[in-house]
Amino acid sequence: AQTVTQSQPEMSVQEAETVTLSCTYxxxxxxxxxxxYKQPPSRQMILVIRQEAYKQQNATENRxxxxxxxxxxxxxxxxxxxxxxxxxxxxxxxxxxxxxxQFYFGTGTSLTVxx
Amino acid sequence: DGGITQSxxxxxxxxxxxxxxxxxxxxxxxxxxWYRQDPGQGLRLIYYSQIVNDFQKGDIAEGYxxxxxxKESFPLTVTSAQKNxxxxxxxxxxxxxxxxxxxxxxxxxxxxxxx
Numbered sequence: 001a002q003t004v005t006q007s008q009p010e011m012s013v014q015e016a017e018t019v020t021l022s023c024t025y026x027x028x029x030x031x032x033x034x035x036x037y038k039q040p041p042s043r044q045m046i047l048v049i050r051q052e053a054y055k056q057q058n059a060t061e062n063r064x065x066x067x068x069x070x071x072x073x074x075x076x077x078x079x080x081x082x083x084x085x086x087x088x089x090x091x092x093x094x095x096x097x098x099x100x101x102q103f104y105f106g107t108g109t110s111l112t113v114x115x
Numbered sequence: 116d117g118g119i120t121q122s123x124x125x126x127x128x129x130x131x132x133x134x135x136x137x138x139x140x141x142x143x144x145x146x147x148x149w150y151r152q153d154p155g156q157g158l159r160l161i162y163y164s165q166i167v168n169d170f171q172k173g174d175i176a177e178g179y180x181x182x183x184x185x186k187e188s189f190p191l192t193v194t195s196a197q198k199n200x201x202x203x204x205x206x207x208x209x210x211x212x213x214x215x216x217x218x219x220x221x222x223x224x225x226x227x228x229x230x
Contacts, residue, residue: 033216045221052216107157
């Protein structure tokens with residue numbers, strides 16, 4: 001079974017600063033995908049970023065980037081120039097490539113951006 | 116605009132009553148999913164379906180039932196056998212067959228409470 005661990009239940013960051021959210025996972029698979037989702041107070045889940053395990057290059061989407069360490073099974077999310085709208089729950093998710101669609105989610109990190 | 120519509124936004128259940136949560140998508144996605152979200156536990160998979168008239172149990176299917184009579188629709192029934200139904204329920208969908216690693220897209224959720 002796949003497990004996804006987010007060891008930081010809550011974090012805070014000053015507006016305009018940088019913050020890193022950690023995620024580790026356990027799998028015996030070699031090919032898989034990793035995702036970060038954001039859930040603001042409105043409760044809708046929004047895709048932030050996606051990483052393919054066979055790609056060594058870290059994914060980047062504007063102010064969001066990941067540090068993917070395959071050997072360490074680590075997938076952290078870095079948010080640069082934090083904005084008030086980044087306040088949300090952040091979930092890390094794992095998907096096996098062969099099954100195609102079943103996700104495994106971590107328990108989430110609640111991020112608060114302080115003005 | 117394409118998306119996933121969940122209704123109602125809030126739902127109350129009396130003891131011994133079955134209730135049905137609606138999920139409709141116009142994204143032409145093949146797969147649909149139901150998750151339960153409780154505080155501190157992330158998202159747990161209840162049921163998923165990859166094709167019309169077929170569905171599989173997730174990790175916490177007991178006390179729930181689903182149907183998939185149309186590609187666009189995947190309603191979830193919370194039966195009286197589910198003794199602790201109070202939670203936030205999220206419906207999601209995803210593409211199949213266009214390569215692995217397709218993200219799941221989520222609705223806005225339904226909050227179910229016991230009266």
